[in-house]
Amino acid sequence: MWLNNRGLLAGVFFIVVGLFVSVYGQRWNFGSFTRMGPAFLPVVLGFTLAGLGVGVVIEGLRRPEPLPAIEWRSLFFVSAGIIVFAMLARAGLVYATFLAALVASYAEPNSRLLSRVLASVVITGLVALVFVKGLGVRLPLL
Amino acid sequence: MELFNGLKLGWEVASAYDSLLYCLFGVTLGMLVGVIPGIGVLAAISLLLPLTFGMNEVHAIIMLAGVYYGTRYGGSTASILLNLPGDTASAVTCLDGYPMARQGKAALALFMTAIASLFGATFGFVVLMFSGPGIAEYALRFGPAEYCALMLLGLVAAATMSSRSISKGLAMVMLGLILGLVGTDITTGVQRYTFGLFNLSDGISLIVLAMGIFGLSEVIISARHADSQRRKPEISLRSMLPNRGEMRMSILPAFRGAAVGSFFGALPGTGSTIASFVSYALETKVSRTPDRFGNGALEGIVAPESANNAAIQTAFIPTLTLGIPGDAVMALILGALIINGVTPGPLMIENQPEIFWGVLVSLIIGNVILLILNVPLIRVWTSLLLIPYRYLFPLIGICVAIGAYSASNNVFDIYFVAGFGLAGYLMVVLGLPIAPLILGFVLSPLLEQTLRRALLISGGDYGIFLRSPISATLLAVTAILLVVIVVLRWRGSPAN
Numbered sequence: 210m211w212l213n214n215r216g217l218l219a220g221v222f223f224i225v226v227g228l229f230v231s232v233y234g235q236r237w238n239f240g241s242f243t244r245m246g247p248a249f250l251p252v253v254l255g256f257t258l259a260g261l262g263v264g265v266v267i268e269g270l271r272r273p274e275p276l277p278a279i280e281w282r283s284l285f286f287v288s289a290g291i292i293v294f295a296m297l298a299r300a301g302l303v304y305a306t307f308l309a310a311l312v313a314s315y316a317e318p319n320s321r322l323l324s325r326v327l328a329s330v331v332i333t334g335l336v337a338l339v340f341v342k343g344l345g346v347r348l349p350l351l
Numbered sequence: 352m353e354l355f356n357g358l359k360l361g362w363e364v365a366s367a368y369d370s371l372l373y374c375l376f377g378v379t380l381g382m383l384v385g386v387i388p389g390i391g392v393l394a395a396i397s398l399l400l401p402l403t404f405g406m407n408e409v410h411a412i413i414m415l416a417g418v419y420y421g422t423r424y425g426g427s428t429a430s431i432l433l434n435l436p437g438d439t440a441s442a443v444t445c446l447d448g449y450p451m452a453r454q455g456k457a458a459l460a461l462f463m464t465a466i467a468s469l470f471g472a473t474f475g476f477v478v479l480m481f482s483g484p485g486i487a488e489y490a491l492r493f494g495p496a497e498y499c500a501l502m503l504l505g506l507v508a509a510a511t512m513s514s515r516s517i518s519k520g521l522a523m524v525m526l527g528l529i530l531g532l533v534g535t536d537i538t539t540g541v542q543r544y545t546f547g548l549f550n551l552s553d554g555i556s557l558i559v560l561a562m563g564i565f566g567l568s569e570v571i572i573s574a575r576h577a578d579s580q581r582r583k584p585e586i587s588l589r590s591m592l593p594n595r596g597e598m599r600m601s602i603l604p605a606f607r608g609a610a611v612g613s614f615f616g617a618l619p620g621t622g623s624t625i626a627s628f629v630s631y632a633l634e635t636k637v638s639r640t641p642d643r644f645g646n647g648a649l650e651g652i653v654a655p656e657s658a659n660n661a662a663i664q665t666a667f668i669p670t671l672t673l674g675i676p677g678d679a680v681m682a683l684i685l686g687a688l689i690i691n692g693v694t695p696g697p698l699m700i701e702n703q704p705e706i707f708w709g710v711l712v713s714l715i716i717g718n719v720i721l722l723i724l725n726v727p728l729i730r731v732w733t734s735l736l737l738i739p740y741r742y743l744f745p746l747i748g749i750c751v752a753i754g755a756y757s758a759s760n761n762v763f764d765i766y767f768v769a770g771f772g773l774a775g776y777l778m779v780v781l782g783l784p785i786a787p788l789i790l791g792f793v794l795s796p797l798l799e800q801t802l803r804r805a806l807l808i809s810g811g812d813y814g815i816f817l818r819s820p821i822s823a824t825l826l827a828v829t830a831i832l833l834v835v836i837v838v839l840r841w842r843g844s845p846a847n
Contacts, residue, residue, distance in 0.1 A: 216516075219781040223522045230529055230544075237541050243811035245803045247541040251532055258525040264518035276780060283574040284776060287567065287748055288769050294752045295765035309752065310745040316574035317741040328742045336749055339387065346757050 213276055216269015223262030231255030286316035302341060302348045306333040358480060361708030364409060365716050370709070373410045377417025378717050379724065384418075385425020386732070387750060392422040392438050396683045408691040409706050413713040415684050420663055420714070423623070424468060424721055427656060428732055431460045433747055435566035440659050442561055442789055443627040447644060447651025449569075454647050457736060461729045462591040463649060464656045467605055469718040471657035474609035475616065475664025476711055490618050490669060495804035496815045500825035501618075502798045505625050507829050508632035509790040511836045512644070520787050523778075527788035530555060531795020538803065550763040558758045560792060562751050563771025564778070564785055570744050570751075571776045591729055593649075601653045604634050608654035612661030619669035621797075622678035623662040628790045630658035636832075664714055671695050671707055 212218065231252045240246025290313025297305035310329040314320060340346045364370060377399070384395040395418050403411035426441035431448035444464065451460040493501070506528075510520035533544045534554025545551040593601065608630040615626035634654045635644045644651050669675045674695040676682035688695055693706060735743075755768035778785055809815035816822045 215780075215782045216519075219519065219522075219783055222781070223526070226526065226529075233544070237543070238539075241811060242806055242813075245799075245806060247536045247539045247543060250799050250802070251529065251543065254525050254529050254532075258522055258529065261518050261522040261525060265516070265522060268516055268518055274782060279780060280571060280575060280776075283571045284773065287571050287574060287744075288773060290745065290748055291567070291752050291765060291769040291772065294749065295762055295769070298752075298756060298762055298765065306749055310749055313574075313745040313748050314741070316571075316744070318575070320741055324742075328745065331742075332746045332749060335746065336753070340753050346753060347760055348753075348756070 214269050215274040215276055216265055216272070218269075218276070220262045220264070220266030220269055223265055224259045225262075227255045227257070227259030227262055229255070230258065282318065283316040287313050289313070290316075298348055300349075301351045302337060303333055303351050305348075306336045357704060357708045358712070360704055361710075361712035364705045364709030365413065365713035370410060370413050370713060371716070373406075373414040374417045374713050374717050375720055377414035378421040378720050381418035381421025381423075382425040382428075382721065382724070385422035386428050387425075387754075392419055392426070392680050395422045396680060400683065400687055403687050403691065406691070408688065408693045409709050411687055411691050412684060412706065412710050413717075415687055416663075416710055416714060417717045417720075419680055419684070420468065420472070420660060420717060421721065423659060423663075424465065424725075427464045427652075428461060431457060431464070431652070432732060432736060433566070434569040435747065435751065436561055439557060439561060439789060439793055440623045440627045440655075442565060443631045443655040443786065444652050445565055446631065446786060447646070447648050450645065450647035451649070451652070452736065456590075456647065457733045458591040458729050459593060459597070459649075460652055461725065461732060463593060463597075463601060463653055465718075465722045465725050467601070467608070467653040467656035468660040469715070469722055470605045471609045471612055471660030471662075472664055472714050472718045474606070474657070475613050475661035476715055478613040478617075478661070479664060479668065479711060490673075492821065493618060494819070495801040495808065496819050497821045497825070498618075498621075499798065499801040499805050500816060500822040500829070501621070502794050502801065504825050504829045504832075505629050505632075506787070506791060506794060506798075507832055508636075509628050509787045511832065512632035512635045512784075512786070515782065515784070517833075517836055517840060519782070520784055523784055523787040524791040527791025527793075528795045528798065530560070530788070531792040532799070537796070537800075550761060550767075553759070555767070555792075556755075556758040556764060557793065559755045559764045559768045560771055561789060562754055563768040564775035564788070566747065566751050567768060567772025568775030568779055570748055571772060572779060573740060574744050591726070597649055601649055604650040604654035605657045607633060607637070608657035608659075609661040611654075612658030612663075613665045615658075616662030616665030617668050619673060619675035622666050622681065623659045624678065624793055625790070626658040626662040627655035628786070630654045631786075660714075660718065664711065667707075667710060667714075671710075 234248045234251035234255060237248035238246035239248045239252065290309045293312050294305045294309035297308060307329050310332045311325055314325045314328060337350055341348065341350055380399065381395055396415060399415065399418055403415065423440060426436060426438050427444045427448065430436045430441045430444040431452050434445050434449040436442040436445055448460050451457065506524050510524045511517055533551060535542050535552050542552055611630040611633060612623065612626040615621045615629065616623065631651060631654060634650045635641050638650065666681055670681045670685055674685065676685045685695060693703065751768055752765050755764045756762060758764055775785065805815055816826060
């Protein structure tokens with residue numbers, strides 16, 4: 210039961226989500242077959258998902274596949290970049306874009322600071338031009 | 352014959368100097384907007400809608416239609432080059448288009464997309480010519496039970512199209528269906544799975560989901576290694592053109608795709624999205640080498656692109672003759688028509704044939720324009736790939752963020768897209784096919800509605816699905832499909 214099994218992890222994920230959806234969905238009206246309530250489909254789908262999850266686990270045990278290497282660095286910096294953008298977007302597109310691009314660029318460890326900053330400046334310029342001037346996206350520039 | 356009169360009339364209208372100009376304008380604009388990752392058809396059309404006020408209505412729709420498929424093509428360009436679909440129908444193009452680009456065949460992919468689109472549009476037009484009113488009639492025979500069965504078939508087809516694991520595919524479909532249920536239930540007004548978050552009460556935005564799961568996850572995967580994994584794209588004119596073998600392998604998929612597209616386009620309520628998915632799934636079933644799909648199979652883009660455009664053509668039937676739009680874009684176009692004083696409906700072909708036929712012919716002309724425009728432009732797009740990825744990927748990330756924001760002018764969506772990016776990465780790590788999730792998500796509301804209505808009509812009796820010949824056939828095909836795939840998988844596994 211080594212955790213390095215793709216199928217196993219995926220299956221467990223499905224089972225957990227499926228059960229959660231079904232159980233959580235019971236707070237609404239299930240309704241009858243004639244008049245499906247809001248809970249009908251969620252509960253049915255949730256159980257089906259959990260059932261399929263069992264199938265995926267079995268497959269995973271029969272034909273184990275190892276997990277590929279996880280790009281933690283990329284994961285962290287790209288998400289951080291997007292979140293920085295989200296936090297600053299309303300304050301000014303220019304700040305948001307520049308900082309977000311800068312942060313995200315760290316996903317690539319082999320660049321120099323200068324090229325990162327330059328690239329971010331160019332990106333900011335492009336974005337400001339195309340999205341705000343060109344397409345009228347509703348965000349304050351500065 | 353009446354049809355050929357229509358064709359003649361359409362040609363006269365569409366090839367008039369100013370119609371051509373508007374078509375060119377619409378197509379070019381649409382394409383440029385569509386290339387920007389995350390900006391899709393809806394955004395483009397909404398931007399241009401105000402321009403149509405005061406325009407001659409034929410010119411208005413010609414332009415809007417041009418924007419529609421121009422944006423689609425641009426979206427395919429983004430899908431192929433960056434794995435960032437501009438909208439859902441382009442998402443399917445990512446599956447094989449992006450691998451093709453990684454193998455250096457971006458120019459070929461882009462060129463074949465244009466050709467396939469032209470083919471699909473022409474095929475759709477021919478279908479239209481010969482069966483316009485007949486199609487509308489047939490389409491009306493599709494009640495809720497039939498639609499529901501059709502959705503089911505589409506979903507099962509999508510689930511089984513990944514060559515790996517059916518359980519995973521089906522599970523992803525379920526997950527997509529569940530995600531589609533998040534938000535306010537239209538029929539009862541109950542808020543489902545919103546956990547008190549106001550931002551979720553309208554449900555998850557499709558663009559946010561697709562961009563995060565496809566685009567951001569791709570950025571995460573590639574940020575470090577992209578340049579080493581990517582072959583330098585071939586940019587010469589000759590590299591765009593398919594060789595004989597590639598041409599031969601594209602013909603049948605193009606036909607199949609166009610047939611599928613014509614079918615789904617004509618049905619009110621379904622459109623190019625489901626057409627492209629089903630067409631892709633069909634190709635994976637029909638192919639003798641299904642393992643090539645997902646790794647740069649040319650059929651994997653030719654068929655869906657052909658389906659796409661055929662669907663757009665035939666979608667004008669229910670839109671123009673029944674006033675029932677096939678998807679949100681058609682709804683917008685319908686709105687534009689009404690604003691301009693045109694009343695769509697069964698009498699439209701009789702009373703205003705120049706609009707009906709003019710638009711249809713302009714679709715073909717527009718695709719020709721796209722093809723011509725793009726021959727030089729393909730070089731430009733593929734040269735963009737020469738930029739080292741380390742500079743490109745932050746830009747892509749920002750585009751995704753802005754695209755997510757502009758879906759509903761909501762900063763919250765940017766957080767969501769980040770979340771979906773993580774989820775998408777998780778799915779890739781776990782080896783889960785993403786496309787079935789997207790289709791499940793898109794079809795979820797329709798599935799629930801049609802199921803509800805079917806059961807309501809039949810009084811809770813599931814027999815309604817079996818009594819209707821159309822529905823019964825569809826369900827039978829679905830069952831057969833499942834059984835065949837399972838059997839093939841079981842027989843295959845000892846050999847593996």
